[in-house]
Amino acid sequence: CGRADARFAARPHYMSLTTPQTDWRASIERRLTRTREFVDDTDPEALAVVLASMGSLLAAFVGFLLASPWTAVPLGAFLIATGYGWARHQALVARAVTFAMTTVTLVTLGLIVAFIFAESIPAFQYETASVFGVSVPGLGMFAQARWDAVSEPVRYSLLPMIHGTVMVTAIATLVAAPLGVAAALFIAEIAPPRVRELVKPGIEILAGIPSIVYGFIGFTVINPWASGAFALNGGSTYLFVGMVVGLMALPTVVSVAEDALTSVPDVMKNGSLALGATDWQSMTSITLPAAFSGVSAAVLLGVGRAIGETMAATVMLAGIPRISEPLVNVFYGYETLTSLIARGYGSANGVHESALFAAGVVLFVTVLCLSIGSQYIEARMRRRLGGAE
Numbered sequence: 001c002g003r004a005d006a007r008f009a010a011r012p013h014y015m016s017l018t019t020p021q022t023d024w025r026a027s028i029e030r031r032l033t034r035t036r037e038f039v040d041d042t043d044p045e046a047l048a049v050v051l052a053s054m055g056s057l058l059a060a061f062v063g064f065l066l067a068s069p070w071t072a073v074p075l076g077a078f079l080i081a082t083g084y085g086w087a088r089h090q091a092l093v094a095r096a097v098t099f100a101m102t103t104v105t106l107v108t109l110g111l112i113v114a115f116i117f118a119e120s121i122p123a124f125q126y127e128t129a130s131v132f133g134v135s136v137p138g139l140g141m142f143a144q145a146r147w148d149a150v151s152e153p154v155r156y157s158l159l160p161m162i163h164g165t166v167m168v169t170a171i172a173t174l175v176a177a178p179l180g181v182a183a184a185l186f187i188a189e190i191a192p193p194r195v196r197e198l199v200k201p202g203i204e205i206l207a208g209i210p211s212i213v214y215g216f217i218g219f220t221v222i223n224p225w226a227s228g229a230f231a232l233n234g235g236s237t238y239l240f241v242g243m244v245v246g247l248m249a250l251p252t253v254v255s256v257a258e259d260a261l262t263s264v265p266d267v268m269k270n271g272s273l274a275l276g277a278t279d280w281q282s283m284t285s286i287t288l289p290a291a292f293s294g295v296s297a298a299v300l301l302g303v304g305r306a307i308g309e310t311m312a313a314t315v316m317l318a319g320i321p322r323i324s325e326p327l328v329n330v331f332y333g334y335e336t337l338t339s340l341i342a343r344g345y346g347s348a349n350g351v352h353e354s355a356l357f358a359a360g361v362v363l364f365v366t367v368l369c370l371s372i373g374s375q376y377i378e379a380r381m382r383r384r385l386g387g388a389e
């Protein structure tokens with residue numbers, strides 16, 4: 001019997017009793033069966049209301065995409081049908097509406113991404129560069145250091161703006177990361193409950209202040225002071241822009257890092273204290289290492305905020321597409337990717353406009369990678385604290 005089982009287990013994949021095609025068909029049949037059972041067991045009035053609500057929502061979404069003046073009609077029908085269904089068949093309508101909203105969100109995000117990439121194609125085709133005799137579209141944007149949308153030949157290089165973005169982001173990270181982690185550690189481990197109730201909402205309020213307010217304060221206070229004290233390019237420097245953006249990213253770092261530190265089980269900290277460790281030793285040897293993944297995710301989210309910041313950089317920087325000399329010179333500030341888009345979108349057209357979309361593609365890919373990295377790190381922290389690793 002054992003030899004027979006071994007021979008059966010050693011059969012090739014194509015000799016198995018089930019194939020991917022039969023599994024696929026069986027899955028479809030099971031789904032159809034569940035759908036028929038759902039339709040048979042559901043009140044016909046409830047099905048009619050849900051179909052009317054979802055159909056009008058689909059019509060309103062299509063009308064919005066087509067910029068139709070009649071979009072308000074199906075939108076009103078959706079509100080009426082959903083309101084009636086919510087009063088009569090709340091559970092079913094709630095499921096349908098949440099599913100529809102999720103679908104609309106994903107479709108909208110997909111359309112935005114497709115639009116950005118499609119609009120950037122002319123710029124990538126224009127800025128080609130040869131590598132071993134092979135023309136590579138878009139390579140010219142990263143193989144030269146000249147951005148000139150006026151004089152001939154027109155050139156669209158993103159290197160100066162990428163350099164400015166890296167400089168501002170690095171300085172903002174150096175400001176937000178240590179201050180944010182220290183503040184989160186104070187709120188989670190040191191502050192009394194009364195102080196925690198006052199400090200944490202106060203820090204989170206900073207996230208609600210518009211970025212233009214930070215930029216206006218930097219432009220009217222910090223830039224004139226820097227210009228008078230150091231005679232630096234009218235006060236426009238990557239150093240002070242990075243400091244302002246770091247303060248803007250601080251609430252994000254504090255909030256996420258504090259949640260990570262609070263999620264560390266008390267058993268681990270109490271065990272450390274029971275073994276004779278001090279509070280500071282427990283925080284540095286137990287709490288911080290256990291929450292390191294969450295703290296790292298908080299820093300990455302703060303970095304993403306710094307990379308995507310627009311108005312503060314636009315107001316405080318000089319707006320010149322140039323690379324500072326030397327490269328690490330933080331006492332001059334010219335342009336970032338976000339400020340380039342903010343300054344040029346009103347008057348740009350043709351390939352120039354497409355180049356701005358190309359800058360948006362670079363920003364989108366960078367922030368997407370950071371977001372995915374932070375999500376991975378946070379998920380790893382949950383697995384570790386949950387005992388899965």
